[in-house]
Amino acid sequence: MERELSGKPSAGAGRHPLPAARDFAAAAQRWGINPDSEVVIYDGTRALAAARAWWLLRHAGLSKVRVLNGGLDAWTRAGYSLDIEEVKARPGSVELGWDKLPVIDIDEAEGFPGVLLDARAFERYTGASEPIDPRAGHIPGALSSPTTENLGADGRFLDPEALEVRFAQLGVHATEGGAGAVGAYCGSGVTAAHQILALVTIGISASLFPGSWSQYSSDPTRTPATGQTP
Template sequence: MNHPLVTAAELDATLTGGGAVRLLDVRWRLDRPDGRPAHREGHLPGAVYVDLDSELARHGEPVEGRHPLPDRADLQAAARRWGLRDGDAVVVYDDLGGQSAARAWWLLRASGIADVRLLDGGLAAWTDAGLPLEQGDAEVVPGDVTLGDDPWPVIDADAAAAWPGTGVLVDSRAAERYRGDVEPVDPRAGHVPGAVNLPTAGNLDSTGRFVDATALRARFEEAGVTPATPLAVYCGSGITAAHNALAATIAGFDPVLFAGSWSAWSNDPTRAVATGGRPG
């Protein structure tokens, strides 16, 4: 597999050299979910906007979480709208340290796209390098990509409940949400009993780029992860957990995703909740 990250300089060299790369702009954030206005103000040349809420997720019941994974057929239809063709290389980016673009990286990689990478440092890395932006909407010729049908590497709430008995379950949210000090979005505060806390902010340096593989590996090892340890990650609604899945992959581990995450868990009153700074 290609390295999951690409630098702005590497991407520019590929594009300047005539390399065929499909660029996906996955700008989204909890307080501003629609990234289209920002996309139209300026995006990487040729980049297509991807709507995380409607194309990288679907609407479901509360116990499925706030961002259930999309149906495979719907994701394939969206990928064709973005212009993806079989064999294309794909680069995804955002303006949030990769926190939203990692969802696209995870989904496309899990669906059999062989060469999908995340632009390290995102939009800021591109503009800091003095590289140009485009305005408006990109013109797209629909693609014909066929996604694979292998099962996605996911677990459900029952598996998440049992996971700490044999592996490491990582909660990717900020420490105050993990502890249950605050809960701005979901019905109950706290974390899945037995989960350890590795906030995704720790994957990045002060410039918003990923720290190196050695540092990432040390983070996960400190949480008890080894190459032989089953590793599962979750967050609030399954979005930023993909950031930890990406970090773990760079570090040499093979994570699975609890896709429903805390939003699914906290909406089920039968599920126990742990609070405080320890796994519980």
Template sequence: MTENPAPSAIVSAAELMAELAGSRPPVLLDVRWQLGGPNLRSAYDAGHLPGAVYVDLDRELAGPPGSGGRHPLPQTEEFGAVMRRAGVSADAPVVVYDGGQGWAAARAWWLLRWTGHTDVRVLDGGLAAWTAAGGPVTEDAVTVTEGDFKPNPGAVGLLDADAAAALARDGILLDARAGERYRGEIEPIDRVGGHIPGAVSAPTTENVDADGKFLAADALRARFTGLGVSGAAPVGVYCGSGVSGAHEVLALEVAGISAALYAGSWSEWSADPARPVATGPDPQ
């Protein structure tokens, strides 16, 4: 576990309002998304933060589904082109938001971090928190000045299936899915239910309050400590397809803890019948 002395992975609605009125406003990305449904471009068109650019998670923050999972990482250069078209530059701050759940925003945050952007944050509580704080929304079209961001992958930890299996044995591998999917009681999406042997159940929904905002850093640290996270071993996270897992990596970051993401996650792991599957509440 690596502790970060001053986490700045999230920004409140009030803080964002002040920054947008300042001399160096951040680039805004709207990543509203619904699992298994059509994209939410129509919701963006009906009202978004002034200046925000819509980014489609399924098409622009993931590659085509296949052996690498339901949301494999996009091709690096294609992702860079999407970010440049959205106005992202290497030396300019970026704030990402979604409808409030935070999973999609965290996916964009993680991809930008992984590809080397050093100043990217998620709007805590998303659009719901923004409007609750009196923030304006608009239907106006956005004119974008193309950015200069060039992705350089590897800035934060990324696991493949073999590395995730090793971390489950030798470190701490957190499973961010719902507990019933971890235990194998239900599996509504993937080939088989259960979890990677040795992984610890840690539903990402327990990292936020009723409004979808992250718990305080000390409360998150206490939660992860109770799950076995300490300075003695590295930490990794997986979920169903690498989306909610990114949200758990973000929660760990808020807590001051660095963690790697297994981007292929259960959708990749479970697609291979040769890989072992554990069921029930016990990690093994």
């Protein structure tokens, strides 16, 4: 996450800015990815890190990318074994691009014309708690949509029907959703990728605000909203 799935943090770009396209392309080749590779990503953090890697690879133009639903816990619960040996990949030859998925900047997030979803915990959205970033609250107009509500107790994504109901309650509908209609942010642009992955499973495209709250709250010219309403 810190070395290959993010760029250098700063107040102006956020805690986990997107990596440079050239750096990410080099990392993908180190991982052994080839032009015809199908990539499956998993983690042990309820798909939060895996969703970031999924989003980046899709943003870079790789189409055959999946996230293992339920992650490492689901793998072990299913009775599959684990290897303790280090795996060294043979360098791959994939040539990646960039800008294949929609993103919005801080100004576009603040004036977003559609539904802007805040993927952080509800207490951070309201401003009741802010353990990481300079100021508490949320981007004016954003709706609270904690990423944890995309998952069941087993750490797997809710089935599509349940996700459709969840997002419809926020005004996001599969028949209407598009990158210009839905945006997502979180603390530093990582959890928001998880939100976008959940939306993709029901056919909705959403724009990512990479700098997210860590960038917005660091800008003294911005005025956060607090409380339970947008």
